[in-house]
Amino acid sequence: MRFILKMAWRDSRASRRRLVLASFSIVLGIASLVAIGSFNANLREAIDAQARTLLGADLRVQGRAAFSPEILAELEAMGGQQAREIALSTMIVFPTAENRTRLATLRALEGGYPFYGDFETVPADAPAKLAAGGKVAVLEETLMAQFGVAVGDPIRLGDEEFTVVGALRQIPGDSVMVAMLSPRVFIPYDELEGAGLLGPGSLARHRRYVVFDDGSDPLAVERRMREAYPDEHLGYETVEERKRELGNALRNVYSFLSLVGFVALFLGAIGVASAIHVHIRQKIPTVAVLRCLGASSRTAFGVYLVQGLALGLIGSVVGAAVGVGVQLALPRLVADMLPVEVDFGIIWPVVFKGAGAGLLICGLFSLLPLLAVRRVSPLVAIRAAVAEAAANRDPWRWVVYGGIVAIVAGFALRQAPRWQVGVGFIVALAVSFLVLGLLGRVVAWAARRFTPKRAPYVWRQGIANLHRPNNRTVLLLLALGLGTFLIVTLALTRATLLAQIAGAGGSDRPNLLFFDIQDDQIDPLREILVREDAPMLADAPIVTMRVSQVRGTPVGEILRDRDNNVADWTLRREYRSTFRDHLNERTERITAGEWVSAVEYDGSGVVPISLEQGVAEQMNVALGDEIEWDVQGLSILTRVASLREVEWRRMEPNFFVVFPAGVLEPAPKFYVAATRVGDPAHSARVQEAIVAALPNVSAIDLQLVLETLDGIFEKVQFVIQFMALFTVATGVIVLVGTMMSGRLQRLREVVLLRTLGATGRQLWQIQLVEYAVLGLLSALVGCGLAVVANGLLAHFVFETVGVASPVTLVVAVITVSAITLLTGLMSNRGVTNHPPLEVLRAEG
Structure with a gap:
């Protein structure tokens, strides 16, 4: 072992820079796994620590109608601290903003709710004024900014006018994302009836919040009430249920991001395997000499296995460090989407788990090219073809392939929220690799068979590079195509979801909905709409x-x-x-x-x-x-x-x-x-007329809903794409590493072409053609796979028709092609600048 370690260190001297660059291929994959895993662990700790603030009480009982006398008696018998609430959707009128209106969630409160957590407002005494009663209101801070409302300004709810006494910043159980979809306004419980918003058919939710002073188990109380009053059709929620629901919702996002991170790691491992493959091919003569000097095949294999594991160890350590750094940024990116505050803390088991996964994957992928070392005969010192033939007959290759498949399948099934999702991920990944790998082989074959003979020389030579010995066509298509596939799929899915909602907004479809219209109000409403040209x-x-x-x-x-x-x-x-x-x-x-x-x-x-x-x-x-x-x-x-x-x-x-x-x-x-209304101004005019005459009638503006949901999608998409970009970045690193690992082969080709009279300009144009073809094909196939994936998601998950935005696809094609060109040319910078004699001397 001592000899193996010394030999591995000495043998790596001439290629350490290239090998270390190859190890960076797995850095971002490990970083994404560590960052997502650490953030998930921190989030769960935050949920456990702030569990009670998720609900603001121990138990919430909710009904669509006022509680029956039996339920009221049961609630009173519980004792403890209690609070009442009635919540409903209604229109707010802003007199100081030219009587503009906005649909909001009205919550009428009585009691000390929230019992856990803070009711944060500006000024801070607004909750006390609300509890004191009177015609006062606390408004969503964003809503006040949108309509230019200040503390002391009036608003109208139904038949009554209220004075704004504070701006709401936060209340337990709700996130900023909830407020974006339906802004909240709070008023005293006793003032709701006078506003005339509780008529027959109003969509009100009656709630009672309970805090137990005697240590009662909220889950046990819930079970008892469900069994005792099955016909009351009440809804119950406890802290544990809220934790479970939030955990399940976040687990889907966590699982998806973890799978995306694993794809980046998987892709990076391919880059490491490619670098090891080139490294081993260059070291075959060295291995043959070692065998001639008496070293066993096991010793020779051990030397290069140590080098491969060292690459994985370096990449894992750096990736874990980067992941910890990325985790610092994640709480800030998703702060608006969570109902709890997440503090950063290093979760060492998660860090070691991510680094270990990287080392394992890197080791497995490194074994494939390393197997060739086991079959190197001393005869290879004079006949190099023997090693290649022996490596291709090695049965251990299939064992390694099986190990890779098992690791990928096991990780996908473990991380996915449901086994069906895991299987779907495995199938999608397999199909993507199969299509991209097959495309690489088809491109190499087509470049050999169908290169136009009348095309300019630089075109013919650039296309010929796609099938030359030691080409990287398949690997580059895999790296860039897979990254393109993931990013574009996310963008198309967002467009599909928005189009699914916007489908109601065609030229012949309604885009303004009114509800809570009483039996004697339908005819007056119809008259108002006719008068307002709607x-x-x-x-x-x-x-x-x-x-x-x-x-x-x-x-x-x-x-x-x-x-x-x-x-x-x-x-x-x-x-x-x-x-x-x-x-x-x-x-x-x-x-x-x-x-x-x-x-x-x-x-x-x-x-x-x-x-x-x-x-x-x-x-x-x-x-x-x-x-x-x-x-x-x-x-x-x-x-x-x-x-x-x-x-x-x-x-x-x-x-x-x-x-x-x-x-x-x-x-x-x-x-x-x-x-149907023609524009936002027409919509505002119609809503103002309806609210003025029929204050209990509420309206939903589809365009406003679309804008709100688009804002939510943008925030979620940003976080997901932030992590999915790790895959694209990994693809770029693999691309650079592949180009660098093939630099020696490219150097020899350039020497030959320069000797035959090629100019530096021609050599640059040849590379330009090669990388342009690779980038364009990667982008086109990645976008094609994304269109198919988006169509399947739309059909089976969202039950709609997939939307393939031409702008998104065109931008993706241009961007990926540009990245490929730039990266390829930068990685080979300087190769074409040297005269043939200088390069030949450098080669010995």
């Missing part, structure tokens, strides 16, 4: 109801059966259903059964209804099954007569349940309506 395009009556029985079995009994294959939410929720005698041809189509338009209903008998096919699957019902509904105290027995596919993306009134005409007309109801 005629009503769609409207629908809504009747609230709940499921009481399915196939004769009470809901409470079904919910107690844990093996019922029914999604609980389908039985607990309050349905807002409609009735009509026609299908909405723009958003609905029958997939099974027969549509029934109208019936004569006298209060008895079975009513045929139409269910949305997704909710039918979740409820585990089929055509012909009977469902009994509690329609505000009246029981109606129905039969599933048809199933519908609904286009939920269209900004029109769509429903899970549609009754035929002739049944629900006498029931208490409210309406939703939709119109």
Whole structure:
């Protein structure tokens, strides 16, 4: 072993710079694994440490209607500290901003909530003023900035005017991302009723927050109440549940980023293997001499195995250090997306785990070229072809291949949130490598067979470089194509998600939706819309109801059966259903059964209804099954007569349940309506007119929703692309390392061409052609794979049609081609500047 270590050190003298550069190929892959792993560990510690501030209480009980006397008595019996809240969506009017309006989440509070964490406002005494009561309000800080509102300014909510006493910065349980989608405004609990926003049909959520002074277990209390009041349709949330939900949501992002980091590591390992391959080919004569001097094949193999492991160790240590540095930046990048503050701390097990993974992967990939050393015979000193033939017959190559496949598959399955995702990742990675590797071989073959004979010399020579001995065509296409594939897939997925939402905004589709319209307000609303040049395009009556029985079995009994294959939410929720005698041809189509338009209903008998096919699957019902509904105290027995596919993306009134005409007309109801406006100014004018005449009516502006979601997507995409860029950077490093490792071969070619009379300009143009072809092909194939991946994600995950933005694809092609050209030319800088005699002397 002592001889092996000394020989490995001495033998590396002439090529240390090149080998160290090769070790940097795995640095960014390890750095991404360490950074993401450390951040995830720090995040989990922060969630555990700040667990109670995630909810602000020990238990939250929520209902869509005011709590029944039985529930109120149960809550009062719990004791401890309690707070009440009613939350609903409504329109805010800003008198100081020319009566502009904005949809917001109104939260009316009473009590000491939040009991854990800080209610942060400017000025700091705003929560105290809110608790003291009166017509005061605390507004989202971003909302005040958007409309130029200052402390002391008035706002109007419904029929009442409130004075702003503070700007909200943070409240437990919500992140800035939540506020972007729906800005919050807080008022005293007792002032809500006077605002006239709690009429029939209002989408209010009644909440009670509880802090137990006697040490009661919130989960046990929740289970007891669920069993005791199954028909109350209440929602419960505890700190542990909030932690679990947040952890599951973040695990998907963590898993994705870890997989992206592993791809970078995998790609870097290929670069290390390429460098080792070139290094070993140059050292074959040295190995043959060692064998002639009596060294065994095991000793010779050990010398170069030590060198390969040293490369992995250097890359792992540097990568772990870089990863720790990157982790310093991650909390700042995602601070707005998290409901907890994350402090940086080095998690040594994660660091060692990432470095160990890098060393293992690097070692496995280094074994492939190192196997050739085992078969080097002393005869190779005079006949070099013997080594290549022996290496190709080595059965251990398949063992190493199996080890690489097992490591990749095991990591993917372990990191993925579900095994199906892991398998999908493995298949996608395998297909990408297969396509890019096959493309490299096809390009080399085509360059040999179909080079135009009449093309200029520099073109013919540049294309010939794609199939010359020791070319790096396959490796370069893999490195750049895979990086392009990942980055472009992310960009296209974002475009697809936005287009899915924007699909409701076509030239003939509504883009402004009104809800909470009372029965006697629909006609005045229609008149206002006509007067404002925005005629009503769609409207629908809504009747609230709940499921009481399915196939004769009470809901409470079904919910107690844990093996019922029914999604609980389908039985607990309050349905807002409609009735009509026609299908909405723009958003609905029958997939099974027969549509029934109208019936004569006298209060008895079975009513045929139409269910949305997704909710039918979740409820585990089929055509012909009977469902009994509690329609505000009246029981109606129905039969599933048809199933519908609904286009939920269209900004029109769509429903899970549609009754035929002739049944629900006498029931208490409210309406939703939709119109189309031409521009933001028209939208603001229409909303102002509606709020002035009908203050309880709220509006959703699709364009505003799009802008908000686009801002959220941009932040999430930035974080993901920040890590995915590690793959592209790794590809560039692999590209540089590959060019540097092939510099000796390129030097000899240049010497020969210069000897035959080629000018420096011609040699530069030859390289330009070669790298231009490689960069263009890498970009085109990477973009093609991204388009396919985006299409599959859109179809199977987002259930929509993939969007391939031409601008994104063109920018990607130009950028990757430019990176390839620049990197290739820089890595070979100076090769063409020396006269042939100088280079030949340098070569000995």
